[in-house]
Amino acid sequence: MATNVVVLGAKGRMGTTLVNLALADTELNLVGVCEREGNAGGLNYDGCLTADCLDDLLPKVPGAVIVDFTAPESSVAMAKIAAKYGNPAVIGTTGFDPDQLAELEILAKEIPLFWAPNMSVGVNVLLKVLPELVKALGEDYDMEMVETHHKMKKDSPSGTALKLAQCLAEARGWEYDDVKKHCRDGIIGERPHKEIGVQTLRGGDVVGDHTMYFFGPGERIEVTHRAHSRETFASGALRAAKWLSEQQPGSLYAMADIF
Structure with a gap:
């Protein structure tokens, strides 16, 4: 069965790459895209919900795996919202400080949560x-x-x-x-x-x-x-999303867990 995914930061360089690869992958359903408040205009994909507020989007896509390459503060905030609704999340953001990583490790006990600084x-x-x-x-x-x-x-x-x-x-x-x-x-x-x-x-x-x-x-x-291309990282993240959809909460997963 195909894995439902939501792409955060869908207008960014990595977000655009993720959207295009997800649409081309028969093992994935792109069910939602999300941008910053007031910045979701122009996002239009058939059968895909568009939002500028994750709190509004997630209740409509239960169980969908969020894929996030944004910024440390945004990714931590995303993980908190994901935990509220029970959605798994794959994070490729870098630059977390120790306190932010500690927050992610706590949230990983509530939802399947995956983080890797490099997805290749x-x-x-x-x-x-x-x-x-x-x-x-x-x-x-x-x-x-x-x-x-x-x-x-x-x-x-x-x-x-x-x-x-x-x-x-x-x-x-x-x-x-x-x-x-x-x-x-x-x-x-x-x-x-x-x-x-x-x-x-x-x-x-x-x-x-x-x-x-x-x-x-x-x-x-x-x-x-x-x-050579951002597709290297995006492909790894989408591979992680498929894998994560079948995992249970417990620890902050990484690429080594997939291997």
């Missing part, structure tokens, strides 16, 4: 194999990362970069907050051994590039993931 299959496979690389190379290899995104991206470093860097730190047995270096400037002295640098580039319309460097004695290894 490739990145999530990297998260599984990188610890093996780190352990095989050993302590003699310094680990650094450069991430590049379009000039409209608001958070830095990207959620994907943070997730990857945390993965590297965990493989070394380090606490990421103790070893992260998100900026270097001036006379900084020698690089400490126990450090992971994550540097940010912003410009143009780059969808998302992440390169991890492993600098060792006489050599270096570079591992790069490049997203």
Whole structure:
């Protein structure tokens, strides 16, 4: 049976991609689209409800899975409304602070709730194999990362970069907050051994590039993931929506749970 979905932020770049992919997928029914108050004009899809208030829309689409790539405050507010009506939700928003993530974890006990800072299959496979690389190379290899995104991206470093860097730190047995270096400037002295640098580039319309460097004695290894299209993330989110529709509340699900 097809999964009913609602796309939040349907006029945005990611929202538009989600809508188009959902309409083309025979395993999905796009039953609702939602925009900010006063901004829903022009949204018109056959058999699909349009709203600028999630509180008005959700009672009409019970059980539909919400897909949300908006902003941290909006996503937390969405999850609270979803919990009120019992709708599952997939969140691809980045930039949450610890308190906001804690709220999502509480709400995940009431409704099936899924969050991933990157929905691509490739990145999530990297998260599984990188610890093996780190352990095989050993302590003699310094680990650094450069991430590049379009000039409209608001958070830095990207959620994907943070997730990857945390993965590297965990493989070394380090606490990421103790070893992260998100900026270097001036006379900084020698690089400490126990450090992971994550540097940010912003410009143009780059969808998302992440390169991890492993600098060792006489050599270096570079591992790069490049997203060529937002469809990469949208497809992953819609795959998550299908999966989430069959899950129960309990914990904040992630891509690793699907794999």
